[in-house]
Amino acid sequence: MAERTYLQAISDGLRQEMQHDKRVFVIGEDVGVYGGAFKVTLGFQEEFGPWRVIDAPLSETAIVGGCTGAAIMGLRPVAEMQFSDFISCAWDQLVTVAAKQRWRAGTPVPITVRLPSGGGFSGGPFHSQNPESSFAHIPGLKIVCPATPGDAKGLLVSAIQDPNPVLYFEHKHLYRRIKAEVPDERYTTPFGQARVHREGDDITLVTWGAMVWTADEAAQELEGDGVSVEILDLRTLIPWDKKAVLESVRKTSKAVVLHEDTHTGGFGGEIAATIAEEAFEDLDAPVKRIAAPDTPVPFSPALEKAFIPQVEDVVAGVRELADY
Amino acid sequence: MAIAREAEPVGSLQEVKEAGLDREDLLAVYRNMLITRGIEERGHILYKQGKIPGSFYTGRGNEAAAVGVATAMDDVDVGTPLHRDMGVHVTRGVEPWRIFAQYMGRADGPTKGKDGNVHMADSRLGLLAMVSHLPAMLPVAVGCALAFRIREEKRVAVGWFGEGASARGDTHEGMNLAGVRKLPVVFICDNNQWAYSTPTYLEYATEHVADRAEAYGFDGVVVDGTDVLAVYREARRAIEKARAGGGPTLIECLTLRMEGHAVHDDAFYVPKDMFERWAASDPIERFRSWLREHAELGDQEEDEITSAVKKLLNDALTRAEESPLPDPSTLTDGVFATPEDLDTPHHK
Numbered sequence: 001m002a003e004r005t006y007l008q009a010i011s012d013g014l015r016q017e018m019q020h021d022k023r024v025f026v027i028g029e030d031v032g033v034y035g036g037a038f039k040v041t042l043g044f045q046e047e048f049g050p051w052r053v054i055d056a057p058l059s060e061t062a063i064v065g066g067c068t069g070a071a072i073m074g075l076r077p078v079a080e081m082q083f084s085d086f087i088s089c090a091w092d093q094l095v096t097v098a099a100k101q102r103w104r105a106g107t108p109v110p111i112t113v114r115l116p117s118g119g120g121f122s123g124g125p126f127h128s129q130n131p132e133s134s135f136a137h138i139p140g141l142k143i144v145c146p147a148t149p150g151d152a153k154g155l156l157v158s159a160i161q162d163p164n165p166v167l168y169f170e171h172k173h174l175y176r177r178i179k180a181e182v183p184d185e186r187y188t189t190p191f192g193q194a195r196v197h198r199e200g201d202d203i204t205l206v207t208w209g210a211m212v213w214t215a216d217e218a219a220q221e222l223e224g225d226g227v228s229v230e231i232l233d234l235r236t237l238i239p240w241d242k243k244a245v246l247e248s249v250r251k252t253s254k255a256v257v258l259h260e261d262t263h264t265g266g267f268g269g270e271i272a273a274t275i276a277e278e279a280f281e282d283l284d285a286p287v288k289r290i291a292a293p294d295t296p297v298p299f300s301p302a303l304e305k306a307f308i309p310q311v312e313d314v315v316a317g318v319r320e321l322a323d324y
Numbered sequence: 325m326a327i328a329r330e331a332e333p334v335g336s337l338q339e340v341k342e343a344g345l346d347r348e349d350l351l352a353v354y355r356n357m358l359i360t361r362g363i364e365e366r367g368h369i370l371y372k373q374g375k376i377p378g379s380f381y382t383g384r385g386n387e388a389a390a391v392g393v394a395t396a397m398d399d400v401d402v403g404t405p406l407h408r409d410m411g412v413h414v415t416r417g418v419e420p421w422r423i424f425a426q427y428m429g430r431a432d433g434p435t436k437g438k439d440g441n442v443h444m445a446d447s448r449l450g451l452l453a454m455v456s457h458l459p460a461m462l463p464v465a466v467g468c469a470l471a472f473r474i475r476e477e478k479r480v481a482v483g484w485f486g487e488g489a490s491a492r493g494d495t496h497e498g499m500n501l502a503g504v505r506k507l508p509v510v511f512i513c514d515n516n517q518w519a520y521s522t523p524t525y526l527e528y529a530t531e532h533v534a535d536r537a538e539a540y541g542f543d544g545v546v547v548d549g550t551d552v553l554a555v556y557r558e559a560r561r562a563i564e565k566a567r568a569g570g571g572p573t574l575i576e577c578l579t580l581r582m583e584g585h586a587v588h589d590d591a592f593y594v595p596k597d598m599f600e601r602w603a604a605s606d607p608i609e610r611f612r613s614w615l616r617e618h619a620e621l622g623d624q625e626e627d628e629i630t631s632a633v634k635k636l637l638n639d640a641l642t643r644a645e646e647s648p649l650p651d652p653s654t655l656t657d658g659v660f661a662t663p664e665d666l667d668t669p670h671h672k
Contacts, residue, residue, distance in 0.1 A: 025474060051474050057504060062463045062497035069467020069481070072452060073402070075474065077467075092494070096457045097464060104439040105453035108661035139659050163661035 004182040006149045007175040010114075011040045013153035014078065016186040017160050018048055021076060024160055027054040027063055028080030028114075037082045038116055038175060060089035067111040068098045068165075076160055077111050084115035084169060085129045098165040099140035112159040112166045118210050118260055119308055120173035124299035130209070130261040135167050136237050136270070142166040142191060143237040147212035149180040151235055154189025161188065171210040178213065194241035196248075200230035203318055204248040206271055207258040208234040211309065215258055218314035227322045237267050245271065246279050253284040254321050260308055263291040285324035290317045328534035328544030328576065334553035337618045343557045345395075350619055351629065353395055353552055357387040357608050358633045360411040363420055366637055367427050371587050375645075376427050378440050383408030385550070385582035386514055388607030391415050392555030393482060393512050393575075396563055402450040402468050403482035404461035407442040408514050408581070412484075416449040420637055424644030437650035459485035462498040462511070469502065469509035469566075480566045481509045482559075487576075488519025490533050499574070503540035506571035510562045511537075513574065514549070516581035521593045534576035542572045549577030550607040553614070579607075 004012060018024045025048075026041055032055035035042030045053040056063050060081065067077035081087050087094070090113075098109045119128030135141050142164050146152040152170065159166040197212055198219055207215050212233045219229040230248050234240050249255045255275050257268035272287040292307050334340060340350065364382040371380040383390060390411030397403060397416075405412035413423065418434070426433030426444050434444035435453070445451035452468070454461050465483025472479040485495060490513060502509050513533045517524050530536065537544030547558045555577055562573035580602035584591040615621035 027470075054470075054505075057497075057500055059497040059501055061494050062466065062501040065460065065463025065494065065498065066467035066470050066501060069452075069464040069469070070471040070474070071467075072447070072464070073468050073471035075471045092457055092460055093463065096455050097460050100455070101453065102661045102665070103658045104435050104443070105445060105447070106435075106658065106665075107445075107447050107452065108665045110661070110666065142660070163663055163666050 001181045001183055003179050004149050005176050006152050006170070006178045007038060007040060009149035009153040009182050010156055010170055011042070012182070013156040014040065015044065015047070017157050018044070018052065020186055021160070023074065024076040024078060025052040025054065026078045026080065027056050027067065029056055029058055029082050031055060031080050036080060038172070040080070040114070060086050061093055064090035064093040064111070064113065065097065067113075068093060068101070068109050071109050071111045072101075072107055078114060078160060079111065080114045082116070083127045084117035084131060085126050087113065087115060087131060094135070094141065094165060095138050099138050102164070103140060108163045109165050110163045112156070112168055115167055115169045116172045117169045118171040118173050119297050119304060120210070122299055122301055122304060123297070125296040128297040130169070130259070132167070132169055132237055133261055133265055133267040136267050140165065141238060143169070144191065144235070145169045145171070145208040145237060146235060147174070147197070147209055147233050149178060149182045151189050151195070153182055154187050155191070155235060157186060158188040158191060162191070169209065173210050174213070189235070191236045192239035192241055193235065194244040195233040195235055197231040197233045198229065200228035200252070202228045202252055202254065203321055204230050204232060204245070204252045204255045205258060205318065206232045206234060206245055206255065208237065209260065211258050211260050214309060214311055214314055217311045218318060221311065221315050222318055225319070227318060229318060240271070242274060245275065249275055249279045250282045253282055254324070255283070256288040256290060256318055256321055258290045258309060258314060260292060262294050263289065264294050266291050285321055288317055288321050290314055326531045326535060326546070327538050328532045328546050331545055331547040331554050331558050333548060333551050334557055340553055343553070343560060345556065347619055349395070350615060353391055353556070354611055354615060355629055355633060356391045356411060356415045357552065357611065358630065359414045359420060359636065360387045360391060361608060362633055362637045363410060363414070363423055366424070366641060368587065370424070370427060377429050380427070380587040381407045381441055381585075382583055383410050385579050385602065385607065386516060387411050388552035388611065389512070389514055389549035389555055389577035389579055392552040393559040396556050396559035397480070397482060398563075399450070401480045401482065401563065402452065404452045404454060404465045404484055406454050406458065406461070406484045406486065406514070408486070408516060409484055410442060413442070413445070413451065416446070416451055418446050418449060419640070421640035421643040424641055425647045428644060429649065430644060430647035431650045432644070432647035436654065458489035459492060459494050459498070462494050463501070466498045466502045466507060466509055469507035470505065472508050473505065478567050479508065480563045482512060482563070483509060484512045484514060486519065487513060487515040487517070487524055487527055487533050488522065491527050499536070499540045499572070502572045503542055506569070508566040508569070509572045510559065510566055511572060511574040512559070513576040514579065515576050516579045518581050518585070518591070518594060520585040520589070532576055534574050537574035540572070542574065544574045544576070546576045546578060549579035550602075550605045550610055552607060552611050
């Protein structure tokens with residue numbers, strides 16, 4: 001075990017998987033000589049050579065389409081989108097080709113797309129988005145959103161070994177801020193198993209990614225008011241751990257879903273609907289959603305603070321639910 | 325002004341032998357062209373009988389381009405043929421009854437009823453199934469070539485697109501990446517002159533689509549797509565060049581789409597004399613005449629081939645009609661792959 005940042009854990013996981021499985025290669029913009037915009041692949045090209053750490057032209061379509069072809073030929077590509085926002089340029093390749101190929105043509109497409117996502121540092125409308133729900137709606141894609149260094153490593157290894165296209169959302173605001181003890185050896189973290197980040201009795205708070213830490217701070221504050229919050233970190237949205245969510249809701253009778261993505265059509269709606277459908281009799285209050293408002297992500301810190309759910313927003317929301 | 329090289333027609337049997345085809349190969353090419361057209365003609369009848377749901381697309385006029393390129397590929401090579409390229413599936417060995425089953429949405433079609441038309445492929449034969457968003461499979465073909473380059477395998481990927489799809493960004497990104505990395509890929513443009521109802525001069529402003537190759541750092545060749553031997557020779561050269569590490573080639577096969585975009589379209593917008601001109605250069609008739617003149621194809625042998633193809637297709641049709649419709653319970657099968665699905669030669 002060693003203390004690793006979230007970013008170091010991603011890098012460790014990727015490096016170990018490349019050492020473990022020679023079919024794995026990395027392709028993206030500036031991933032080679034420069035080591036990636038966030039330095040996740042720093043030193044990789046020296047270790048693995050220019051044909052396993054490939055600097056691509058500014059061509060998201062060719063990167064994801066190229067990964068699809070290489071995967072069908074038996075390799076395990078890991079594509080890096082410099083920012084998750086740029087995945088829009090590869091939408092067609094992911095959604096039209098990769099997601100549907102197994103179902104309609106019987107050809108698995110084992111690719112991993114790394115997506116540095118999220119806001120909190122004035123990245124503005126094009127460097128801060130959380131587009132996970134857009135892809136959660138597409139049958140055939142898996143969605144991973146780690147919150148801790150340990151999960152960042154284990155879920156990345158699982159993503160690379162998964163026989164499907166996996167979108168791996170790594171939250172930029174966690175990169176250097178979150179540290180933890182991470183096992184040195186290679187390991188996998190299974191998809192579809194939520195993590196109980198914090199146990200509690202009064203309210204179930206379901207979230208993922210950076211919002212786990214916002215929820216954590218809010219829960220500590222609420223504890224002082226006598227409100228006990230159970231935080232479930234979903235880890236993966238497709239598949240998502242319905243069982244763990246419903247079990248927790250049956251225990252607490254109240255649920256709030258929190259995400260950094262915008263409100264309408266966000267994945268929180270799916271979770272809220274499922275709780276309403278399957279645990280209605282166990283609820284003592286309507287399921288609450290806390291999410292960003294339905295606007296693009298703003299640039300100015302004053303506006304961005306108003307956009308991204310803050311600890312005080314979560315405290316206020318949970319308190320409201322507790323008082324219901 | 326044209327930049328791409330304009331390929332000469334193939335003349336003698338000797339020239340063909342030098343290009344690697346013996347007489348038996350030539351007859352196989354002829355047979356595959358007949359099967360290709362026969363499948364689509366029977367498909368048309370099936371459609372009119374109401375046995376094919378949705379729409380129906382053919383590649384009439386493109387048989388030489390498709391069969392010529394596929395004949396030039398080795399078994400280890402892979403390709404992403406499109407909806408005018410039935411001849412590629414036929415040449416690679418897809419059984420015609422499976423194609424009829426696919427047309428009719430039956431359980432024994434390659435996609436088991438999940439997709440229709442020529443949206444199919446047998447991956448064991450090195451083919452990848454197309455999508456409607458043309459030319460989305462072009463970057464995928466480039467990715468196959470990237471895998472061959474990474475593993476240092478002597479294999480080549482062939483990516484097809486039409487002159488209409490040449491206007492989309494995937495074409496640029498795919499060709500640019502392939503050019504930059506000198507990947508073993510051959511791009512085949514089926515230029516049938518009509519993107520649905522849009523003529524070439526509203527699709528691109530150069531004389532040829534293949535003129536673009538120079539901008540990507542590789543060779544462009546324009547070939548008469550109704551001349552199966554010229555197509556074969558140019559495809560073979562390009563594939564072997566790619567296999568030897570010489571990088572990509574863009575081959576533009578000039579043809580005419582001899583029918584509408586799909587079965588509902590009577591192609592009223594195509595000038596009549598254009599159809600007449602190209603009908604005089606029908607790829608199958610053209611090759612038949614060549615075989616008679618240069619390869620001693622006589623009446624008896626020709627009849628034997630024609631009857632064998634007819635029987636093959638009639639039997640195929642009967643077998644396909646016996647194939648059941650897919651069980652609705654299979655709808656949700658295979659949305660996600662399982663680790664066992666990776667148990668294929670590609671993934672070893």
